[in-house]
């Protein structure tokens with residue numbers, strides 16, 4: 374966007390924000406002590422590095438729902454605060470980087486990427502990341518090596534991919550900081566259902582950032598970050614000494 378266009382957009386959004394904020398304040402009618410407590414809390418949110426977490430838990434879902442209502446193709450879901458660019462490009466057979474004794478149940482996850490007309494999209498870049506069996510993301514709340522359980526790979530000539538990983542577990546938002554403090558005050562539990570993060574890139578198509586969820590998870594109905602969409606559900610099947618799951622994805626033309 375050009376600089377003038379960006380400035381116009383910021384000013385347009387700020388005008389709206391200010392208008393609604395003032396109406397909101399009139400109705401909520403905080404006193405001065407409540408206001409100063411809020412400022413201190415927001416300051417902690419910034420200083421502890423939890424601002425992106427808070428935003429992605431409470432704001433990102435609405436942005437996506439407004440952007441993608443009624444569009445064809447796979448529903449996008451939250452990017453979330455734990456994406457890291459530049460994950461290793463994997464070689465076949467694909468397996469997300471993991472520690473030698475990575476805990477957790479083995480998972481073979483597969484899928485097919487197609488366009489809105491059902492044509493397979495070969496050579497689509499698939500970028501996947503997830504939490505480990507302790508519920509931690511590498512480079513954030515775990516001491517695993519960088520890019521643990523993060524990897525990039527390509528679909529084959531039929532738009533198909535399969536990758537070995539572990540079954541993700543429900544994610545608990547950190548409870549010790551200002552985000553946890555807030556959740557407690559509004560009486561909301563800190564859990565997200567288990568999910569895989571997955572991003573697809575293909576020239577000429579809108580980048581698809583989404584997530585995959587598993588039937589039967591106890592937090593599907595009450596995801597603290599509101600990321601669950603019915604079309605993003607899959608099911609874990611028993612494959613012997615591992616689980617398997619699959620889901621197909623549809624990318625929209627740019």
Ligand code: MBD
Nearest residue numbers: 429430451453454544598
């Ligand atoms: C997550 O793992 C996540 O995916 C989102 C959207 C917010 C907080 C934690």
Ligand code: FE
Nearest residue numbers: 453455544570
């Ligand atoms: Fe996540």
